[in-house]
Amino acid sequence: MSLVSESSAAHRPPGPPGSPPTPPRTVEVETVEPTPESGRSRVPRWVVKAASPIALVVVWQVLGTTGVLERDVLAPPLDVLSTAGQMVSEGRLQSAVLTSLGRVAVGLVLGIVTATVLATVTGLLRRGEDLLDAPMQMLRTIPVISLIPLLIVWFGIGEEPKVVLIGLAVTFPLYMNLFGGIRNVDAALVEAARTLGLGRLAQVRHVILPAALPQALVGLRYSFGSAWLALVFGETINATSGIGYEMNTAREYFQTDVIVVCLVLYALLGLAVDLLVRGLERGLLSWRPAFSGQ
Template identity: 70%
Template structure:
């Protein structure tokens, strides 16, 4: 800016304004490819690279089996039925653990969230126990419950209880007080407020907890199954270790990944169904 002491009006030269031309965003070049194509390109490139490294001998089978060997091994495990039975065993463990943890977390978080006395009694011990690494409980669980299904289910249950509890409790406590007030003026009683205001308002946070809980559920299961198991994906993986069967280990890792992905998809589906009222930011 130039201002003369006399405050005379300075006529800017015609080209002084720095302008930008705004073009339509939908006309961006990369968007000519459908998004699903863009999303699949990078995994395919990575797998191709892996196969290439195996084929030229940089990666030996004892270090990491090639993708093609892994596919063949998976087909073989499918044919002899060991793959299906391992998956079923593991999925049942996760579902049972999730069920136990879900019930515990919902009951505890609802009591702690809705009642001040519940908070006093429940929240402090939960906050303390939360800091104990669940995996560290395995020795105790084995002493208490032996090596059957119970310690694995309880391990998964414990692993999911805390993220579910924290998020549901936080969700309940974050409810907008002005909506509660509005509900009171509409004549809703305590149960009506819980049902129509508090729980729906806590739902987004609860679903975040559920997604996180599913992640930790698989993690807990991996530990539970590699330490003391006679069946399941983790057991297959552990057995393969003794024979340097990296192909089976990779198949098992892939199974864990796929199952985790499926679980995530289910929760996303739940979110779409339960949170359709919430217009979400979907990214640029």
């Protein structure tokens, strides 16, 4: 607490002649000192991030060990870990992962190429938007999963419907974000490039696509998530290998430990790909500083 004297002569009218002068007004000002608690936490971020998953696994194990959760309902974590080790020793897990990764890779290439071409044409050309954007907007409202019967009719029950399903799931999120990124480029940047004498292709290469890249990478992250979701459903189409095949087989025999192993695999693969895209973002967008939280 501190005392501050403030002169009030400039703010008050003068008193009657002969009256004593008005004394200065004293204002109490409370000084707030920063405390150590107001600073950042000294606990490492990785500890905070790992705390809740570890607590969840511990509770899950306790419920399974005490019999609150029956094994037929949900196998405890230690049983899941043991089953995963057994599947690795038999080679089943590696084979399933490689098969599923192959399907996702082909579907991603198909979807990324399709979305990039369509979004570039509709984003850069008004005539392209008039011809292609309306059908794309209508198609994206259709749940991709509902196309499975039609894909089976068109492509049979082999690998083709699985890959096409993944490709469609990838196409629409990436198309929407890349198209939006191109159309949200500051017109002043394009006009400045035109004033400097850059041709149409140079404008696209040096101005429009770099400016649209942040939103395109957001769409790429959504596309990867959609790809794994489509893979889960795609591997129900007469699959004889892959993570989905292992999970469907385990469902028939109520093997919840195998089902959980497959679910964890889907989650880990999706997380790994997401981290890869985020690393790509940091590399490609190093020129654009961004807020990273407090």
